[in-house]
Amino acid sequence: MTGVLGIEHGAVAYGGRPVLRDLNLTVQTGEVVAILGANGSGKSTMIRAALGLVPLAAGSIQLFGVPQRRFRQWHRIGYVPQRVGAGSGVPATVREVVSAGRLATRGFLRPASSADKQAVSSVIELVGLGERAREPVSTLSGGQQQRTLIARALAGEPDLLVLDEPTAGVDAASQEAFARALERFVAGGGTVILVAHELGPLQPVVTRAVVVQDGVIAHDGPVPQPAGHHAHPEHDHVHPHAPDEEPGLWGTQ
Amino acid sequence: MGYPVIDYLSSPIMQRALLGVIITGLVAPSLGIYLVQRRMSLIGDGIGHIALTGVGLGLLTGGQPVLTAVIVAIAGAVAVELVRSRGRTSGDIALAIMFYGGISGGVFLVGLAPGRSNSNLMAYLFGSPLTTTAEDLIVMAVLGGAVLAVTLGLRPWLFAVCQDEEYAKVSGLPVRLLNILLAIMTAVTVTVAMRAVGLLLVSALMVVPVAAAQLLSRGFAGTMALSVAAGVFSAVAGFFASLQLDTGTGATVVLTAIALFVLLVLLSPVLRRRWKPMATENGEQPEWVLESQ
Numbered sequence: 001m002t003g004v005l006g007i008e009h010g011a012v013a014y015g016g017r018p019v020l021r022d023l024n025l026t027v028q029t030g031e032v033v034a035i036l037g038a039n040g041s042g043k044s045t046m047i048r049a050a051l052g053l054v055p056l057a058a059g060s061i062q063l064f065g066v067p068q069r070r071f072r073q074w075h076r077i078g079y080v081p082q083r084v085g086a087g088s089g090v091p092a093t094v095r096e097v098v099s100a101g102r103l104a105t106r107g108f109l110r111p112a113s114s115a116d117k118q119a120v121s122s123v124i125e126l127v128g129l130g131e132r133a134r135e136p137v138s139t140l141s142g143g144q145q146q147r148t149l150i151a152r153a154l155a156g157e158p159d160l161l162v163l164d165e166p167t168a169g170v171d172a173a174s175q176e177a178f179a180r181a182l183e184r185f186v187a188g189g190g191t192v193i194l195v196a197h198e199l200g201p202l203q204p205v206v207t208r209a210v211v212v213q214d215g216v217i218a219h220d221g222p223v224p225q226p227a228g229h230h231a232h233p234e235h236d237h238v239h240p241h242a243p244d245e246e247p248g249l250w251g252t253q
Numbered sequence: 254m255g256y257p258v259i260d261y262l263s264s265p266i267m268q269r270a271l272l273g274v275i276i277t278g279l280v281a282p283s284l285g286i287y288l289v290q291r292r293m294s295l296i297g298d299g300i301g302h303i304a305l306t307g308v309g310l311g312l313l314t315g316g317q318p319v320l321t322a323v324i325v326a327i328a329g330a331v332a333v334e335l336v337r338s339r340g341r342t343s344g345d346i347a348l349a350i351m352f353y354g355g356i357s358g359g360v361f362l363v364g365l366a367p368g369r370s371n372s373n374l375m376a377y378l379f380g381s382p383l384t385t386t387a388e389d390l391i392v393m394a395v396l397g398g399a400v401l402a403v404t405l406g407l408r409p410w411l412f413a414v415c416q417d418e419e420y421a422k423v424s425g426l427p428v429r430l431l432n433i434l435l436a437i438m439t440a441v442t443v444t445v446a447m448r449a450v451g452l453l454l455v456s457a458l459m460v461v462p463v464a465a466a467q468l469l470s471r472g473f474a475g476t477m478a479l480s481v482a483a484g485v486f487s488a489v490a491g492f493f494a495s496l497q498l499d500t501g502t503g504a505t506v507v508l509t510a511i512a513l514f515v516l517l518v519l520l521s522p523v524l525r526r527r528w529k530p531m532a533t534e535n536g537e538q539p540e541w542v543l544e545s546q
Contacts, residue, residue, distance in 0.1 A: 051423050074425025081420060090290040090463065092416060093472035100413040104424040108410065136471045156424070 003028045003065070004160050004191045005050055010059035012042070012049050019045050020215045023059065029159075032182075032192040032205050034223065037212035043195045044082070044164055046212060050193075051079060051162060064159075075104035078153030080163040083146050091136040094129055094148050095120065101152035123151040126184070128177045143174025150181060161185060163194040167202065175201050199223065261496055269390050270382035270449075271492055274506065277449040277458060278488025280397040282466075282480040283404040284442045285459025287435055290415040290473075296333060297456035299348060300443045303329030303355030304452055308377045309362025318377070319392055319444060326440035329355060334436035338429070380451035380503030382492070389448055396445045400438050404477075411435060412473055449488075450503035457507040458484055465514040468521045483513055 003026050010023035020042045027033050037043040048054040050061055052068055061068040064076060078101070101123075102116050124133050127147040132140065137148055146166060153161060161182075167175050179201045186192060186205065199206060203223060211219035261267045281297075288296055307325030311318030329351060336344040363374050376384065385393075404411070414421045414431045422428050446455035466479035491506030498505070517524075 053419055053422065072425065074423060077423060079420060079423040081417070089292060089416075090286055090473055090476050091467055091471055092412070096412065096473050097416065099409065100416065100420070101424070103409060103413055103426060108427060109407075112409075134471065152420070 004031075004063070005193065006062040006065075007046075007050065008060050008062075010046075010049060010061060011057045012045050012054055013057040018057075018215060020049070020212075023217065025210065025217065025220075027191060027193060029191050030186070030189065032186055032207045033194070034199060034202070034206045034209045035193065035195045035212060036197070036199075036209055036224075039197070041212045042215045043212040047162055047164060047193060047195055051077070075156050076159045078156060078158035078161045080146075080149050080153045080161070080166055082164045082168070083142065083149060091138060093134050094124060094137055094140070094151075095133045097137055097148055098124055098133075098151045098155050101155035103156075105156040119157065120155050123154045126154065127151045127181055141171060141174075143170040146170050147174055147177060147181075150178060154181070154185065158190070160191045160193070163192070165195055165197065167200055168197060178202075179205060261493070266383055266385075267496075269385045269387065270502070271489070272390055273382050273385045273393055274449045274488040274492045274502065275485055276393050276397045277446040277455075278462075278484035278486075278506070279481055280400050280442055281446055281455065281458035282462040282484040283477060284400055284435075284438055285456075286463045286473075286477050286480055287404070287411050287415045288439065289460055289463045289467075290412075293337075294460045295456065297439060297443060297459045298453075299333065299352040299355075300326055300330050300440055301447075301452035301455050302352040302359075304440070304443050304447065305359025305377065306355045306362065307359075308447075308452075309359040309366065312366040312373070313362050315367075319389070319447070322447060323396070323441060323444040325355075326443050327437050330436040330440035331433060334432050338432060376451075377447060378451050378453045379501055380447070380449050380454065382449045382502045385448055393445050393448065396441050400442050400445065403434060403438050407431070407434070408474070408477070450506055454503045454507050458487070458510065461507065461510040461514055462487060465510065465517050468514075468517045469524060483510065487513055 005025065005027040007023050007025045010020060010025075011018065012020040012023075023046065025046075035043045035046060045054055049056055050063070050068075052061075052071075063071045064073065066073075099112070099116075099120050102112070102120055105119075106112060106116050121133075124130055127150055129140075129144060129147055129151065132144065137145055140148065150163070150166065153163075166178060170178070182192060182202065182205050192205075194202070194206075196202070206223050208221065209219065209223040210217055211224065262271070285294075285297065288294055304322045304326035307322035308318045310316075310325065311321035314321070332351060333348060336347050359377075360374065375381075410426060410431055413424070413426060414428055415435075418428060421431075442459065443452065443455050446458060450458055462483035463476065463480040465483045466476045470476040470479050487510035488506050491509035492502055494500075494509060495502040495505035
């Protein structure tokens with residue numbers, strides 16, 4: 001199997017309860033794949049399994065043609081997790097957070113080169129946060145925090161961008177900035193896998209949609225047309241589940 | 254009442270005590286900032302409890318209490334890290350048992366040791382900088398230097414792991430190694446601070462200077478620099494205050510740090526207005542648009 005991501009007969013279970021069953025998915029270079037589905041359908045679990053954050057109960061996963069267990073070129077993957085609350089903990093500037101995204105490329109224990117610093121500056125400009133680079137992330141709006149995480153994923157100059165609900169609860173200006181950044185990334189030969197509840201301004205960029213329903217892939221092909229009030233351009237979906245869970249005494253898990 | 258500062262400093266006992274307190278004020282916040290970032294502010298306290306068993310072992314066997322304390326504290330800290338990384342809900346109870354077992358074990362073993370005395374125990378629990386020997390000071394300087402080398406030298410990587418552990422994993426960073434290293438350095442910091450502020454108060458110097466610093470700072474590097482400055486200031490001011498007032502050094506240092514924190518809480522609205530004119534000027538569009546019902 002070639003391609004960027006390959007999942008064969010993948011299955012995931014949480015505490016014995018199956019979440020995903022007999023998953024088969026191949027993503028080729030240059031594709032922009034949207035993984036759609038309702039809350040709890042297993043769509044986020046699917047990409048978390050692909051990245052090795054959730055163990056497979058059965059099946060196999062390949063990244064860039066290499067079995068996930070032996071995969072070491074993690075700098076080729078830029079990951080944008082679901083936004084978590086940035087209001088507590090020690091303050092960190094936009095630049096500090098984005099610089100963390102360069103570490104995979106930079107190498108362990110290596111000091112930052114001028115190319116590393118330049119790469120960080122240019123992705124911060126790319127997502128339109130140039131003037132806020134030295135401000136604490138916690139003072140930014142939700143959309144700007146999301147853009148910070150996207151800049152962090154792009155800082156390592158990845159070949160594959162994996163995004164988990166990148167537009168959930170994000171303001172219109174940030175969605176536009178995000179769509180522009182994504183277009184540039186794809187034009188440069190990048191591959192994108194994004195989990196979304198709905199596509200909004202991203203729809204023109206997406207080349208293929210995978211719909212997950214009750215733990216299985218229910219549709220794999222062209223982007224389904226939105227229906228009802230979801231289709232309205234002014235509609236902004238507010239997620240009923242809180243993105244930032246209360247941390248435990250030993251930190252968020 | 255007290256004597257002029259210069260009189261204190263002419264005594265080698267005072268010089269060693271002051272140096273020991275300064276090393277603690279320098280090292281504890283530089284490590285504590287990572288624990289605060291991870292919202293594990295109380296973990297240093299737990300490791301301090303566990304270290305007391307090491308002290309008891311040292312006193313019982315006639316060995317060096319500092320050596321046994323650092324070994325037991327490292328073992329405890331690694332166990333705590335394993336519990337944390339598994340993320341089990343029952344981990345909370347496992348940690349409680351480790352911490353209380355640690356402090357009880359320490360008191361029990363000190364009781365069995367020859368020539369036992371409660372003042373001995375008090376010295377380890379609450380610190381006794383005036384008993385710092387030249388040899389103690391060398392050990393503190395070496396261990397403290399090792400902690401600083403890690404907390405400053407590995408800052409980008411430790412920051413990444415403590416800020417977003419899952420992201421760090423997907424980046425291919427050696428997350429497990431960094432976590433274990435941080436746990437070991439927490440244990441070493443506890444042992445370094447044991448002589449100056451005591452096992453029960455060490456955690457305060459890991460956390461309170463960081464809490465004070467982040468009232469003023471905008472970024473992680475800035476918070477680290479300010480918290481180390483706050484730690485050293487509290488250590489020096491608290492040390493001289495305790496001599497003047499004839500109070501426990503550890504407790505006075507910690508109260509100084511807390512006083513600094515409270516002062517900055519009261520002043521921060523004024524300071525922020527002066528330093529950060531940008532933060533309030535640009536009105537944001539609402540980011541959550543709810544549909545009309």
